[in-house]
Amino acid sequence: MTIETETTELTSAMLTAWGHVEGKAFGAALRDGQAALEDGASLDAVRQMLESYKPDPVLPLAASGAKPFHVNLDAEGEDEEANLKAVKHHMTELMRTPTIEAGAIMPDACPAGPLGTIPVGGVVAARGAIHPGMHSADICCSVMMTEFEDADPKAVLDAAHSVTHFGGGGRANGKRFTMSMDLYDQFRENRFLNNPKILRSAQEHLGTQGDGNHFLFVGVSRNTGKTAMVTHHGSRGPGALLYKIGMNIAEKYRRKLSPKTLKQNAWIPSESEEGKAYWEALQLIRKWTKANHNALHQATVEASGASHSDRLWNEHNFVFERDGLFYHGKGATPAWDGYAADATGLTLIPLNMAEPVLVVRGKDAGHALGFSPHGAGRNYSRSEHKRRSLGKTPDEMLKEETEGLDIRFFEEKIDVSELPSGYKKADAVVAQIKKYDLAEIEDYIDPFGCIMAGDIEPFWKKQKKGTRR
Numbered sequence: 001m002t003i004e005t006e007t008t009e010l011t012s013a014m015l016t017a018w019g020h021v022e023g024k025a026f027g028a029a030l031r032d033g034q035a036a037l038e039d040g041a042s043l044d045a046v047r048q049m050l051e052s053y054k055p056d057p058v059l060p061l062a063a064s065g066a067k068p069f070h071v072n073l074d075a076e077g078e079d080e081e082a083n084l085k086a087v088k089h090h091m092t093e094l095m096r097t098p099t100i101e102a103g104a105i106m107p108d109a110c111p112a113g114p115l116g117t118i119p120v121g122g123v124v125a126a127r128g129a130i131h132p133g134m135h136s137a138d139i140c141c142s143v144m145m146t147e148f149e150d151a152d153p154k155a156v157l158d159a160a161h162s163v164t165h166f167g168g169g170g171r172a173n174g175k176r177f178t179m180s181m182d183l184y185d186q187f188r189e190n191r192f193l194n195n196p197k198i199l200r201s202a203q204e205h206l207g208t209q210g211d212g213n214h215f216l217f218v219g220v221s222r223n224t225g226k227t228a229m230v231t232h233h234g235s236r237g238p239g240a241l242l243y244k245i246g247m248n249i250a251e252k253y254r255r256k257l258s259p260k261t262l263k264q265n266a267w268i269p270s271e272s273e274e275g276k277a278y279w280e281a282l283q284l285i286r287k288w289t290k291a292n293h294n295a296l297h298q299a300t301v302e303a304s305g306a307s308h309s310d311r312l313w314n315e316h317n318f319v320f321e322r323d324g325l326f327y328h329g330k331g332a333t334p335a336w337d338g339y340a341a342d343a344t345g346l347t348l349i350p351l352n353m354a355e356p357v358l359v360v361r362g363k364d365a366g367h368a369l370g371f372s373p374h375g376a377g378r379n380y381s382r383s384e385h386k387r388r389s390l391g392k393t394p395d396e397m398l399k400e401e402t403e404g405l406d407i408r409f410f411e412e413k414i415d416v417s418e419l420p421s422g423y424k425k426a427d428a429v430v431a432q433i434k435k436y437d438l439a440e441i442e443d444y445i446d447p448f449g450c451i452m453a454g455d456i457e458p459f460w461k462k463q464k465k466g467t468r469r
Contacts (some may be wrong), residue, residue, distance in 0.1 A: 001102050002224075005262050006007065006262055007037070007043060008037055008038070008048065009037070009058055010033040010034045010036070010037055012030065015029055015030060015033070015050070016233070018047055018050070019054060019125070020053065020398035021054075021055060021273075021456060022053060023241065024265075025053045025054070025055060026053075027299075028031060028053060029050045029053035030342075030438070032049075032050070032053075033046045033049070033050050035364065036049060037104070037200075045443055048239045049384065051088060051356065054161060055256070056256060056257055057461055058257065058258060058259065059098035059099075059257055060098065060258075060260065061096040061097070061258075061260050061261065062095065062096045062097075062098065063096070063098075064092060064093070064290055065092060066071060066095075066096075066102070066184075067095040067096075067100065067102075067103070068095075068103070069091050069092075069095055069103030069104055069105065070102075070103070070104035070105070070341060070367045070368060070369070071088070071104060071105055071301070072104060072106055072107055072365075072367065072368050072432065073087070073106065073107050073109050073121075073432065074107070074428075074432055074435070076108035076428070079379040079380060080379055080424075082379075082380075083109075083111075083378075083379045083380070084109075085395065086110075086111045086226055087105055087109045087111060087119045087121075087122075088105075089115065089376040090111055090115060090116060090117060090118070090119050090122075090408060091103055091105060091118075091119065091122065093115055093116035094118055094122070094124065094260070094265065095124075096116075096265075097126075097131075097175075097258075097261055097262070098125075098133065098258050098261065099126040099127055099129035099131070100124050100125070101125050101126065101127055101323075101325065102124065102125040102369055103122070103123065103124045104119040104122070104123045104124075104367065104369045104371065104376075105121055105123075105370050106122075106123070106134060106331075106371065106372070106373040106374070106438070107121070107332065107373050107377070107378060107424075107428075107432035107433060107438075108120070108121040108131060108373045108374065108375050108376055108377030108424065108427050108429055109121030109122060109265055110377045110378045110379065111333075112136075112330070113196050113264060114262075114264065116262045117133070117262075117264050117265075118134045118142065118328065118330045118452040119329035119330070119331075120131070120330060120331070120377060120378075121268075121331050121332060121373060121374070121377055122329075122330050122331070123327060123328065123330075123332045123368070123369045123371045124322075124327075124328050124333065124369075125326070125327050125328075125369055126267065126325065126326045126328065127324070127325055127326075128202055128269060128270050128271060128326075129267035129268070129269060129270060129326060129327055130246075130267060130268045130270055130278060130279060130319055131250070131265060131266070131267045131268075131319075131326075132243055132246030132247045132249075132250050132266075132267075132278075132280075132448060133247060133250070133264040133265055133270070134188065134265070134328035134330055135282075135317055135318055135319050135328060135329075136243065136330060137239065137240045137244075137368045138234035138235070138240070138317055139211045139234060139235045139237065139239035139240075139242060139243055139280040139282065139285050139286055139289075139317060139318070140234055140235045140239060140286045140289040140315045140318050141233065141234035141235075141315065141316060141317035141331075142232070142233075142234065142289055142290070142293065142302070142313060142314060142315035142316060142317075143231065143232045143313070143314060143316070143350060143357075144230065144231050144294070144312070144313040144347040144348075145228055145229065145230045145308075145310075145311065145312055145313075145348055145357070145359070145445070146228065146229050146297045146300070146301065146308050146310070146311045146435075147221065147224070147225065147226050147227070147228045147308060147309050147310040147311070148226060148227045148228065148229070148301075148304070148307070148308050148309070149306060149307045149308065149309050149312070150226075150306065150307075151226075151227045151304060151306035152227065153218050153219070153220060153227045153448035153449065154448070155304050155306070155448045156218050156229055156300065156304050156306065157218040157228050157269075157285045157406060157408075157448065157451070158304075159287075159300050159303035159304035159305075160216050160229060160296070160300045160303075160304075161216075161408060162233050162303055163296065163299040163300055164207075164209060164216055164231075164296055164379045164410075164451065165207055165208040165209065165305050165410075166209050166210065166211060166214070166302075166410035166411065166451070166452065166453035167208075167211060167410065167411060167453055167455070167456060168210075168211065168456075169204070169205075169208075170201060170203075170204025170205040170206075170208055170236075170237065171204060171205075171206075171207060171208060172357060173339060175292050176203065176204065176206065177206040177207035177292070179202055179206050179288075180291065181289065183284070183287055184199070184202070184203075186284055186287075187199060187202060187238075187284060187285055190214060190277060190280055190281050190284060191277045192196055192242060192245050192246075192277055192278060192281045193242065193281050193284060193285075194236070194262055195241065197237075197241055198238050198242065198263075199237050201236065201237030201241065201304060202238045202288060202295075204237070205236040205237045205238065205423050206290070206291070206295055206296045207292065207296055207299070208233075208236055209231065209232075209233040209237055209296070209453070210233050210234070210453065211452075211453035211454075211456060212245075212418075212453070213232070213418060213452075214223055214232050214233040214352075214452070214453065215230075215231070215232050215351070215353065215418075215444050215450055215451065215453075216229065216230075216232075216235075216296070216450065216451040217229070217230040217231075217232070217355060217445075217447065217449075217450045218233050218300045218359060218406075218447075218448045218449050218450070219356065219417040219445040219446050219447045219448050220229075220445065220446050220448060221359075221443055221444075221445055221446075222356075222443060222445075223445060225444045226309070227306075227448075228357075228445045229297065230299065230350065230357050230445065231293050231296055232350060233289075233292070233293070234289060234317060235285045235286075235288060235289045235292075236289075236292065238285060239285050239288075239289070240287055242282075242285055243280055244433075245247075246268065246278055247266070247318070249268050249274050249278065250267050250268050250352050251266050251447075252267060253266065253268060253272075253465065254266035254267070254415045257269075257377045265402075277438065278320075282318070282319060282449065285468060286318065287316065289315070290313055290316060290342075293313060297311065303457065310446070312346050312348070312359075313342070314333055314334070314343070314347040314348060315333075315334075316329060316331055316332055316374035316375075317329065317330060317331060319432060320334055320339055320340075322336070322339070322370070326368060327370070327371075329371055329374075331370070331374045331375070331377075332371040332373065332374055333347045333348075333349065333362070333371060333372045333374045333437065334347075334362070334370065334371060334373050335362020335363055335364050335365070335368070335370055335372040336348065336362060336364040336370045337362075337364070342424075343345050343413065344358055345361055345362075346360065346361055346442065347359075347360055347361075347362060347439075348360075348373065349372065349373055349374060349375060349433075349439070350375050350376075351375060351376045351423070351426040351429065351430075352376055352419075352420040352422075352426060353405070353418070353419070353420060353447065353450040353452070354378075354401060354402050354405060354420045354447060355401060355420065355442075355444040355447065356427040356444035356445050356446050357447075358430070358433075358439075358441050358443075358444060358445075359441070359442050359443035359444070359445065360372065360433075360439035360441050360442060361439060361440045361442055362438075362440075363437050363438055363439055363440065365374070365436070365437055365438055367412065367436070368436065368438050371438075372433065372438040373429065373438065373440040374421040375423075375426075375429075376424045376426055376429050377423065377424050377429070378422060378423055378424065379424055382417035382422065383417075385416070385417050385421065385422045386416060386417055389416050389421070394413075394414035394416050394455075395415050397414075397419055397421070398416075398419065399422045401419050401421055402419070402420070403455065405447055405448065405449055405450070406448060406449030406450075407450050407452075408449065408450070408451045408452075409451075409453065409454030409455070410451060410452065410453050411453055411454035411455070411456045412454060413454045413455045413456065414453040414454065414455060415452060415453070415454050415456075415457075416455070418452055434459070442463075
């Protein structure tokens with residue numbers, strides 16, 4: 001035990017010996033500690049008082065490979081081998097993040113960003129941390145299915161086409177859906193969602209689906225013979241804007257807590273005031289996204305004149321709390337009972353526009369951290385797919401790959417990167433779901449037709465062009 005000699009002068013050497021380090025708080029500690037001594041405080045009391053001036057300990061990265069992850073993915077052929085190698089490389093770097101305790105990849109896994117970014121089809125469990133970059137800008141990307149009573153598939157697809165909206169931005173005045181005032185008030189009560197841009201987009205984007213791989217699919221259940229509609233989209237503008245806020249907050253903590261952590265893997269401590277408010281904001285964005293799906297489904301029911309018998313919904317880009325850990329699924333579907341209050345036990349796995357949507361019951365497999373796949377995934381990028389498609393026209397490819405199906409593009413321009421050839425082979429993904437015991441397939445919704453945005457210029461590019469002088 002070291003006994004400090006009482007003194008009336010606090011020095012830098014003493015602060016350093018007590019564990020303080022040079023920085024903004026060092027001078028303040030020296031000043032305030034000296035003032036306390038001059039006011040008659042003991043040296044021991046001053047030392048205790050100045051503990052709060054010490055910076056939080058910096059968390060180092062884990063050694064590469066020190067934290068393994070589960071692989072639920074097989075590779076056949078050169079493209080799949082290259083994809084799997086890249087996914088493993090990303091996950092190995094990702095697992096070095098100090099907060100991450102476990103990880104897994106699904107059969108549909110593929111890279112999605114700079115090295116160390118969580119791949120599509122990736123799952124990680126973090127302790128005491130919410131990582132905005134691991135749920136991505138498309139917060140709560142999800143799927144909903146409505147089963148119709150005695151409805152013709154074409155009538156449902158036509159009705160859906162008349163009410164849905166694809167593309168950038170929101171709906172024009174006079175064509176907007178009405179947002180629940182109760183949910184709007186909840187947005188206003190949250191420190192992050194009470195933002196003019198978020199509140200405006202929450203109203204303008206309701207009833208919209210965006211672009212990219214988002215779709216509206218109509219098919220027929222093998223079990224019942226009934227027509228079913230499936231929509232796929234996320235939280236649109238409100239979610240994208242919240243994501244930006246979350247990443248800015250997480251970056252502030254990254255610089256303070258773990259500056260060597262990759263920027264895309266920054267986190268918000270879950271027990272901080274900001275962490276609690278962000279978690280609440282995520283739950284409200286989830287409510288908005290479900291309402292967005294519901295609005296389109298109910299409008300289709302009304303436009304078709306049909307009745308519906310069943311509806312189910314699940315998300316696959318989100319964060320879930322379980323047993324003290326925060327599970328981040330980036331393109332992965334929770335597969336345990338009661339993962340949310342509105343969980344039904346059944347979830348949906350779309351494959352591609354020419355293949356069935358799977359209705360599955362999750363297995364809660366430990367080697368998958370309790371998740372199942374969210375779709376088919378890709379073996380290479382959209383741009384690479386377009387490069388490999390040179391020599392065929394979009395119309396030729398569409399006819400060849402979707403013969404007999406009613407495939408529509410909202411902007412009336414075929415997006416070849418969303419054709420079946422752009423994705424992994426559906427039968428291989430289904431086989432791996434069974435091999436790794438990730439889910440039990442209870443029904444297949446065989447395709448009749450599909451609506452997607454089409455090959456359109458991204459909204460952000462249009463905005464950028466519009467600002468040029």
